[in-house]
Amino acid sequence: NGSPSLSEMVVTEVRRLLKKYEGEEVSITVTGHSLGAALAVLIADELVGHGDAPKPVTVFSFGGPRVGNCAFAERVEARGARVLRVVNAHDVVPHLPPRPGGRWYADIGRELRLDSRASPYLRPDADAACCHDLEAYIHLVDGFLSSHCPFRANAKRSILRLLKNQGGNVKQLYISKAMDMRVRLDAGGAVDMPGSPLSRLGAPSTVLECVH
Numbered sequence: 059n060g061s062p063s064l065s066e067m068v069v070t071e072v073r074r075l076l077k078k079y080e081g082e083e084v085s086i087t088v089t090g091h092s093l094g095a096a097l098a099v100l101i102a103d104e105l106v107g108h109g110d111a112p113k114p115v116t117v118f119s120f121g122g123p124r125v126g127n128c129a130f131a132e133r134v135e136a137r138g139a140r141v142l143r144v145v146n147a148h149d150v151v152p153h154l155p156p157r158p159g160g161r162w163y164a165d166i167g168r169e170l171r172l173d174s175r176a177s178p179y180l181r182p183d184a185d186a187a188c189c190h191d192l193e194a195y196i197h198l199v200d201g202f203l204s205s206h207c208p209f210r211a212n213a214k215r216s217i218l219r220l221l222k223n224q225g226g227n228v229k230q231l232y233i234s235k236a237m238d239m240r241v242r243l244d245a246g247g248a249v250d251m252p253g254s255p256l257s258r259l260g261a262p263s264t265v266l267e268c269v270h
Contacts, residue, residue: 095122106137117141131164141167148189172198188227241258
């Protein structure tokens with residue numbers, strides 16, 4: 059039908075931004091969750107393959123499935139793309155498609171392994187949907203210190219956000235506490251909590267977000 063492909067649109071947009079900020083030090087970060095995480099890897103490979111993108115091109119993948127074989131993984135890394143796979147140990151999606159005998163599909167980049175059972179807020183029997191949920195992933199990243207360390211006591215991510223998406227998987231104690239808070243929902247349904255901390259953003263960079 060003559061419409062450009064996703065890769066063509068991304069490459070065109072990145073070239074436009076690079077031209078706009080010509081002479082400045084820039085970076086490209088591609089991020090996505092689930093299917094969006096798989097697309098993020100493919101887009102990063104496309105960008106570094108064109109050779110005119112600044113390096114490094116970085117991918118933050120949340121709960122993404124495998125997208126290629128060992129040769130593809132080696133090519134992505136050899137071209138200079140840096141991939142961090144954020145994986146919940148109890149999420150089945152990052153293990154798909156399966157690898158019989160270690161063949162066919164391969165993991166790409168470095169893995170940051172999280173554990174939903176380490177969260178003091180989530181039930182240890184949290185269901186599959188919760189283990190794959192993006193808000194649950196962000197909650198786990200916020201509380202992560204290092205492997206085999208307890209959940210960070212001063213994590214700032216509001217449990218109200220988690221409750222909104224995964225109420226049935228939050229421990230009753232925290233559901234009760236959340237109900238006691240003065241919370242109001244705006245017209246769009248977003249949690250508005252006066253005085254809640256805002257995320258601090260670093261230096262600007264080009265960020266491409268792939269949604270599932």
